[in-house]
Amino acid sequence: MAIVAVVDVTAGPSVGFLPLVALGPAFAGLVGGWRRTALIGGLSLVLCLGLGLYDGLFAHRRGYTALASVAGVTAAGLLAAVMRQRREAELASVRSIAEVAQRVLLRPVPRSAGHLRVVVSYTSAVAEARIGGDLYEVVASPGGVRVIVGDVQGKGLEAVETAALVLGAFREAAYDERDLRSVGARLERVADRELQGEKFVTAVLAEVRDDQSVILINYGHPAPVIVRPNGGVRFAEPPQYALPLGLGIHGTTGSEPYQADFRPGDQLLLYTDGVTEARDGKGCFYPLGDRAVLLKHPDPETALETLRMDLVRHVEGPLHDDAAMLLLRYHER
Incomplete structure (x- = not known):
């Protein structure tokens, strides 16, 4: 003017x-x-x-x-x-x-459970968004510490509704069932019964036992990473992937638990595909296997935050998909 x-x-x-x-x-x-x-x-x-x-x-x-x-x-x-x-x-x-719905759905995980220190990181693909389809939970049960990390197909409120269904079933089954196979079987029944249309959930279940091992079941989800104290990195690939939850009606041989060593000093990183499928400006995927050594910091929260910041720097901008990471660090009581 x-x-x-x-x-x-x-x-x-x-x-x-x-x-x-x-x-x-x-x-x-x-x-x-x-x-x-x-x-x-x-x-x-x-x-x-x-x-x-x-x-x-x-x-x-x-x-x-x-x-x-x-x-x-x-x-x-x-x-x-x-x-x-x-x-x-x-x-x-x-x-x-x-x-509020997201806070109710994804409750804060316990900072420690048995021999484990537990840390979670959740990065939304949109800065303004506080709601998505990634899910996680940690339950200390009589059978051991049981964990789920999953990714719902789709976004928005429908994805949150599906995540709430799966998490509710897991929280109940994790306390009641005698082993991880039974937990997975209950989740399969609930998902096959309740999920409509083409909805499905990829997920990985883990049970950390006192015998220094971890039992895993993988429903079409990215394989967890085990980081050894000497810096060695191993992807805990299953012998055979099960179909994602909700697709059991299409026929499957069923989920098969598999075991991996998990000893004091080891770390187990469970994550969603928003981590491994994050691309930089040249279209290269985030090399999680090479960057997992960033988890060496003595404080697990600092270690996971260092990995998250490295992921954000790799993308050089906002993520294209939500990225959830859950870190379990085995330590002596």
Whole structure:
């Protein structure tokens, strides 16, 4: 508005810059509230009136046309500001509800369970989003510490509903069932019965026992990583992957548990495909096998945060998919 006024006074009325004073309330309606827009609109009307009198435009139709233009743009800016504020309030309410739902769904995991230190990291693909389809849980049961990390097909509230179904079944089964195979069998029954259409969940179940071993069942999920104290890294691949949860009706040989050594000083990293499928600017996937050595820090929370920051640097921007990581560090009591 100041620039338009200076140009109008300098160049004279013949240039016809006076209606551009309406840019003030137009931009105010895009970025400010209705009060600020009304204030800027009032100033623009006063400025238009003053410049019109200075240029002698009210002796002709041009002055009244410019004044009407500024008044019209101000009214439109006020309407836009009011509508935008209402939409922002509705969006803030929805985000608040989604955040509460996510906190209820993904409860804080215990910092320690038996011989284990437990740390979780969750990075959303969208900075504003606090809700997604990745799931995790840690349960200290009579049979050992039982863990699930999974990824629901799809996004949004439907994915959250599916995640809640799987997590609810796991939390109950982890306490009740005598072994991990029975836990997995119950999850399969619940998923096959409740999931509709083409919905499915990839997941990996783990049970850490006192005999320094871990039992795993993999339902089409990325294989966990075991990091040894000497820096050695091993992907705990299953002999045979089971179908993702919810696809059992299509026929499968069933899930088969498999065992891996897990001794004091070892670390077990479970994660979702948002980690290994994260690409850099050249389209290269994140090399988790090479970067898992970053988990060497004595504090497990710092170690996992170091790995997460390295993942973000690799992508050089926002992630294309949610990335959840759960780290189990075996230590002597």
